[in-house]
Amino acid sequence: MAKVNSSFWVTKNNTPDLLCGRPADYFVIKEHFAMLVCGTIVLGGFSKMFLKNSEVMVLTILSVSGFVIGQLAYHFVEVHQIIYPLLxxxxxSLYSYFLPLIIFMAAVDVDFYILKNVFWQVLLTGLISFSVAFVLIGYVVLKFNAAQWDVQSCLLFSITLGIIDPVHSVKSLKTIGISKMYIDIIRGESLIICSVTSIFFGIFRSNSIHISMFRELHVVLGLLLDIFGSIICGYCCARVIQFILTNLFSNTLTNVVLCFSMVYMTFYFVEFFGMSGTVALVTVGLNLDSLSFKPKMEFIITKFLIMFSSVYEHLIYTFFGIVIGCGEIKYFRFHTAVFIFILFATVNFVRWLTIFLVSPILTHASYDYNWRWGIVITWSGIRGVFNLLLAPNIYNLAEHKDEAPHMFLFYVQVISLLTLGINSYMMTESARTLGLCAISLPRQMAMQNIIQHIQEIIQNTITLFKTEKILTNVNWTIVEEKSKIQYIPVSALLSYVSHDEKESSPTDEVLIEEARLHVAIIQMSSFEKQCNNGILGVEAARILIGATKSYCPIKGKFMSIYDVSTYARARSWLMKFKNILVNLEYHKEKVPFILTGTNKFLIWVYRIIFSEEYEYTRHIITIIYIYPMIIHVWPMARELNVSALIHINYYFVSLYVLEAALKLLILKRKYFHQHWNTLEFLIVIVGLIDIFCIYFVKLRPDNLFLIQFTVVIGYLRIIRFLPVFKIVIPLLINIVEDQVKKRLSLMYSITKGYVKSQEDAKLLIKQISTRESIHQKLYEILETNKREAIKELGLIEHEGRDVVIALKTKQAIQNVIARALRNLNFLWSRGIIDKYEGIEMNKVLLTKIKALNSFPMAIPPPTPDKYLPCIVWMENKDILIDFFRERTKLAHFDYGDVICREGEMPQGIFLIISGMASLHSSSPTFGIEHKVRTERKNQIFYTEYCTSGEVLGELSCLLKCEMKFTAICETTLQAFFISLEDLYEGFDIFWPTLEYKIWLKLALGIANQYFESSLADEDLSFQKCVKSSNVYVETLSCYNEMSISVTMKFAIIVYGNVINSKTEEYYFAPFIIPKTCDQVQGIADVSKLLIIQASDPAKSDTSPHVTDKGKLFIDRKEGTPSKYRTHFNSKRALCRFIIGPLPWVHTGCHVDSECGRTPESTPFSPLCLLLCPQQGRAASVYSCVPALAGWSHTVHWGQGRAGERIESPTMNQVWGTGLLPATEWNIEADPHSLSVPNHVHSHKSNDLLRCT
Structure with a gap:
């Protein structure tokens, strides 16, 4: 680091300092200066509060205040005493105090990915701007300055004034809606100029070499160290800061303090070793992004640092105003004002000339750059704090010391304030005048869509609040009036559209381009959200965000997964390198022949030659041979040890000859099958040639060609060290395999994150554009990209199943712990958990997340029989798994094999164990004939991809209809096959729960696929829906009706079609039945509806629960399915329930209470209940229980109101054969919420059926 000065200005001839015209011969109290600093901060804060929109006015007030304080210090000792520490x-030191944080914040705000794409354009722009400013400003200062500065001072002044402030130069551009690319180009240009200037002044500031003693080597080495050394140090420090900021156990306060201190430590550390701290901090800032911080911590840290940088800026302008005021006022003349005007005009002319020269570069960087943007950017040459901090170097580094050094500061500070005020204003006004601030018509339409969507949400919220009793006396008219969002329609804004915009409606091409940019923003937001939630790794998120920003400037380009793979660089070189290493790996030879019992010598030789001890001994001898080889290539040492080297060479070659002969004797022709044996044989040949050449040279020492050939052969002895790499190759293979696994894991994470972003974008298509053609085209593009990404997922999984299994397992653990953390925070915020206990539990969970860093990269795939529990509708129940395990067959398919064809009858279902299959099909019909669905005129063909764990053919097997797709193997594939007969045998044994659960799984899949945005707030996981009674599947046959009650939150038709009984409007699957519909009627043979209740009905362990749609559940003990379901129509006078069957029942039973007929004769009849709703709010319950020979039944009946626990007043116990008498109980309850306790106990089977 350069040697610092003892005062603000460098003294001449080591004379005592005379500050402000008087010596400091009094006692200085340093506390007075602290008061000055605090007063400056307070004045700046109040000025900023009252002058919010005028930064230049705040800085002008502070500068003038500083100048007044300086003048007072010049005339009064008391004031001089306060500012003396500053002088x-x-x-x-001021440069080192203030610059690091300011330059760091400027660099952090630059988008590294955008800057990387236009790096060469930015670099050329910065160098051109620096060169033009250096020449023109230096010439103007030398020509028009009345103070007659020397050439060196003029050039230093031109360098200082040529710097563009990286903070204020883009502040106005942000407010007028200019492209982020232009902002980053200008800020990148200013950072490059700041870096070049800091390097330049750093070289001159160093006192180790005098300026006149500069040599080319010193300059080149200094520049290389300043540039590359600073970049390397900055990159390393950025990694350290990232590690600190992403540490799970660090708190916010610690992160703020460490981030603040690391910025300064980086600057001082780099400057201490003679490099550029500015370049290092620019590198640190560019390598930090939003993913470098823990979630929700970036805002706190950046706000804290912005606050400090703002305070620093106020102090700088005030301090330099004080220093200017301490100078003699006689140097301020009329020519000073004229020279300021000349400098201001020159600065803007330099900027105009720079933009003119770099316009071709900007045109190449962005397709929407034109002359209007060029005019706006011309006014971006604003000067600021960086110019002020470097301004003292003009006087300090110049050999000729000027009499008025404060004038350097005065000119720089005034030009800074003028450009900050005038240029900022001109940027905004020129943008408005040229129509660049106007919102384009496509963006206006997008804004309309968003505002309409928000207005709908507000109206729905108001409608919901109206139902709350506590808000009944609210004046909802005023609420609706005040909450209404007012916006200007598109027609009213057409006059403000830029000149290039046509007043007619925009074309689809323009709208699709605007929508493409919105999709890119949605995708980047999705990547960041996935990263914050722990679903996506930081490296994968950075690659995805970087790829999106790289392809975003390309007009009409929607980023595909192949673009991301190209951006992330292919892994082919790793695989090729691994294959090379595998081919070179040394495999120990097995006995290639039958050793005879009499040939003991060969057996003894084989055991020695192919033993590990011999291999290691030979490698040690080879390594020892390094010393003789060094002596051989060193001419002076070779001359002194010729005889010893010859004998060592004989010894080494003899060992190789002996080993090769013995291996040839044992392996014979197979000796040359091993590459290393071929290499050893080559070493033997070269060694023998070397020995013979040395011998012939002794015989004919005057033969020059023989001597030269012997020397060349001698240098070939280096190949004798190659066999040592046999030890290293296995280690290299392991390293490469780890890298391949990491790359596979990374690519799988990237692809999975890309798929999720496509799904997120599809949910917001309607908010992006309401035009149907744009909506359809966007959907097709996103769907195509998603299918391609899913195909890539399957190929990656096929390539590295163990890696993907490990990654999925790790992500599952992360999701579980993340949910536990959310629950812990909820309980903590509600006061259920004490603060200390919450901290300890939080540490435990964070420790588990941190332990995942050492999670293995690969986990062996499970055996095929472990995949059956993965079928969701088996619910991991042993009875179902054991039943189907005995009936499944393992099927193998090769690449290109057809698993099933569209139009063929299903043979069964396939559970994919490994591999990937592509499903090719026409548009899904959902059980609707094409002649019925009139709006689908053209048949669309599409492709999907299925990987391990997915089931094929469920719907066709349920309906016994033709297959709806053709499944073709994209890789070798293994699958479990369950035949149709075995599946229906399972349906009979576990009726109706098994069939119902498959329908529930299919219905949930369709609902989540087509209505994910509408069901975002619903937890429709299969396990939860099975356990809860608020989500179920309703079956509606042809001409049957079903009421849609107000308690139904969603009624989604997932298969078939229905008709609105009132309006006769057709609803085709998939479709959400509107709230205005009261009743629907089935018109297809089978229609399935997914019903989602508004809330969970009340549950009881001792009472059956019949919901508004007549569902009755029965739970059994182990050995049978846990739930049975039946349905009834509450509007009919006679309703039949058949509850069962029990595991031993295979046929149904019908009961007619009106005629009193007994159940149909069956081997075993199940328990039958009949519920008949009466008039009003009454209902009757009838029991008709068959009593078979050898069986006893106990029936408990009771009465009471809904929701109450009913004790059994009577108990009827019947033995033998016959029927229990029908018992009727009147219950005062709504038939739609009937709740009657009922226990039926079989003494022989010891099974308990409980209605819940």
Whole structure:
């Protein structure tokens, strides 16, 4: 680091400092200066509060205040005493105090991915701007300055004034809606100029070499160290800061303190070793992004640092105003004002010339750049704090010391304030005048869509609040009026559209381009959200965000998964390198022949030659041979040890000859099958040639060609060290395999994150554009990209199943712990868990997340029989798994094999164990004939991809209809096959729960696929829906009706079609039945509806629960399915329930209470209940229980109101054969919420059926 000065200005001839015209011969109280600093901060804060929109006015007030304080200090000792510590502070110290944080915040705000794409354009722009400013400003200062500065001072002044402030130059551009690319180009240009200037001044500031003693080598080495050394140090420090900020156990306060201190430590550390701290901090800032911080912590840290940088800016302008005021006022003349005007005009002319020269570069960087943007950017040459901090170097580094050094600061500070005020205003006004601030018509339409969507949400919220009793006396008219969002329609804004916009409606091409940009923003937001939620790794998220920003400037380009793979670089070189290493790996030879019992010598030789001890001994001898080889290539040492080297060579070659002969004797022709044996044989040949050449040279020492050939052969002895790499190759293979696994894991994470972003974008298509053609085209593009990404997922999984299994397992653990953390925070915020206990439990969970860093990269795939529990409708129940395990067959398919064809009858279902299959099909019909669905005129063909764990053919097997797709193997594939007969045998044995659960699984899949945005707030996981009674599947046959009650939150038709009984409007699957519909009627043979209740009905362990749609559940003990379901129509006078069957029942039973007929004769009849709703709010319950020979039944009946626990007043116990008498109980309850306790106990079977 350069040697610092003892005062603000460098003294001449080591004379005592005379500050403000008087010596400091009094006692200085340093506390007075602290008061000055605090007063400056307070004045700046109040000025900023009252002048919110005028930064230049705040800085002008502070500068004038500083100038007044300086003048007072010049005339009054008391004031001089306060500012004396400032005047004694070296200028480089002020530079080191304030610059690091300001330059760091400017670099952090630059988008590294955008800057990387246009790096060469930015670099050329920065160098051109620096060169033009250096020449023109230097010439103007030398020509028009009345103070007659020397050439060196003029050039230093031109360098200082040529710097563009990286903070204020883009502040106005952000407010007028200019492209982020232009902002980053300008800020990147200013950062490059700041870096070049800091390197330049750093070289001149160093006192180790005098300026006149500069040599080319010193300059080149210094520049290389300043540039590349600073970049490397900055990159390393950025990694350290990222590690600190992403540490799970660090708190916010610790992160703020460490981030603040690391910025300064980086600057001082790099400057201490003679490099550029500015370049290092620019590198640190560019390598930090939103993913470098823990979630929700970036805002706190950046706000804290922005606050400090703002305070620093106020102090800088005030301090330099004080220093200017301490100078003699006689140097301020009329020519000073004229020279300021000349400098201001020159600065803007330089900027205009720079933009003119770099316009071709900007045109190449962005397709929407034109002359209007060029005019706006011309006014971006704003000067600021960086110019002020470097301004003292003009005087300090110049050999000729000017009499008025404060004038350098005065000119720089005034030009800074003028550009900050005038240029900022001109940027905004020119953008408005040229129509660049106007919102384009496609963006206006997008804004309309968003505002309409928000207005709908507000109206729905108001409608919901109206139902709350506590808000009954609210004036909802005023609420609706005040909450209504007012916006200007598109027609009213057409006059403000830029000149290039046509007043007619925009074309689809324009709208699709606007929608493409919105999709890119949605995708980047999705990547960041996935990363914050722990679903996506930081590296994968960075690659995805970087790829999106890289392809975003390309007009009409929607990023596909292949673009991401190209951006992330292919892994083919790793695989090729691994294959090379595998081919080179040394495999120990097995006995290639039958050793005879009499040939003991060969057996003894084989055991020695192919033993590990011999291999290691030979490698040690080879390594020892390094020393003789060094002596051989060193001419002076070779001359002194010729005889010893010859004998060592004989010894080494003899060992190789002996080993090769013995291996040839044992392996014979197979000796040359091993590459290493071929290499050893080559070493033997070269060694023998070397020995013979040395011998012939002794015979004919005057033969020059023989001597030269012997020397060349001698250098070939280096190949004798190659066999040592046999030890290293296995280690290299392991390293490469780890890298391949990491790359596979990374690519799988990237692809999975890309698929999720496509799904997120599809949910917001309607908010992006309401035009149907745009909506359809966007959907097709996103769907195509999603299918391609899913195909890539399957190929990656096929390539590295163990890696993907490990990654999925790790992500599952992360999701479980993340949910536990959310629950812990909820309980903590509600006061259920004490603060200390919450901290300890939080540490335990965070420790588990941190332990996942050492999670293995690969986990062996499970055996095929372990995949059956993965079928969701088996619910991991042993009885179902054991039943189907005995009936499944393992099927193998090769690449290109057809698993099933569209139009053929299903043979069964396939559970994919490994591999990937592509499903090719026409548009899904959902049980609707094409002649019925009139709006689908053209048949669309599409492709999907299925990987391990997915089931094929469920719907066709349920309906016994033709297959709806053709499944073709994209890789070798293994699958479990369950035949149709075995599946229906399972349906009979576990009726109706098994069939119902498959329908529930299919219905949930269709609902989540087509209505994910509408069901975002619903937890429709299969396990939860099975356990809860608020989500179920309703079956509606042809001409049957079903009422839609107000308690139904959603009624979704997932298969078939229905008709609105009132309006006769057709609803085709998949479709959400509107709230206005009261009743629907089935018109297809089978229609399935997914019903989602508004809330969970009341549950009881001792009472059956019949919901508004007549569902009755029965739970059994182990050995049978846990739930049975039946349905009734509450509007009919006579309703039949058949509850069962029990595991031993195979046929149904019908009961007619009106005629009193007994159940149909069956081997075993199940328990039958009949519920008949009466008039009003009454209902009757009838029991008709068959009593078979050898069986006893106990029936408990009771009465009471709904929701109450009913005790059994009577108990009827019947033995033998016959029927229990029908018992009727009147219950005062709504038939739609009937709740009657009922226990039926079989003494022989010891099974308990409980209605819940």
């Amino acid at each position: 004694r502070t070296p200028s480089f």
